[in-house]
Amino acid sequence: MRDRPAGQDVLDAIEAHLLADRLVHDPVDPQFREFTAMIAxxxxxxEYARRMLDRHEEALAEVIASEQPGSSLRARAVARFVLGGLDLARHEPDRRAAFREIVRLLREGWGSTGH
Structure with a gap:
């Protein structure tokens, strides 16, 4: 995130990084597919997988806070929502589309999603 291209905002950088992560990709390797199905x-x-994501929440919040001045609560909330979204997305049939939808919801807010 710190080495993101000029002009790329924090949420775009987080989204790009996590979309590149294999946990968001639909498993092609049969063993990995079986492994993720067993976890699901x-x-x-x-719960264990979720706790592993939680361990990264504080570090991500610190980076967000250093890049986006303002409330530390806001940085912690974005970190929690993004990582929680990753957890939700990896249990969906189309992980990438689900994660993109979650980031869109975070970026635009509930009211702008037509709900």
Whole structure:
């Protein structure tokens, strides 16, 4: 995120980085597909995977706060929503589309999504 191209905002950088992550890609490798299906089907493993994402929340919030002056609450909220969105998206049939929708919701807000 810190080395993002000039003019790219923080949320765009986070989205691009996480869309490149293999957790957001539909698994092509049969073993990885089985592995992710096992995690999705096992509540304890899903919770563990979520806790692993939570460990990165504070670090991401610190980077966001350093890049976007303002409230630390705002930076922590964006970090939590993005990483929570990643967790939600990886259990959807089209992970990339789901994550993009979540980032759009975060960027534009609930009221602008037509709901």
């Amino acid at each position: 089907a096992t509540p304890a493993l899903r």
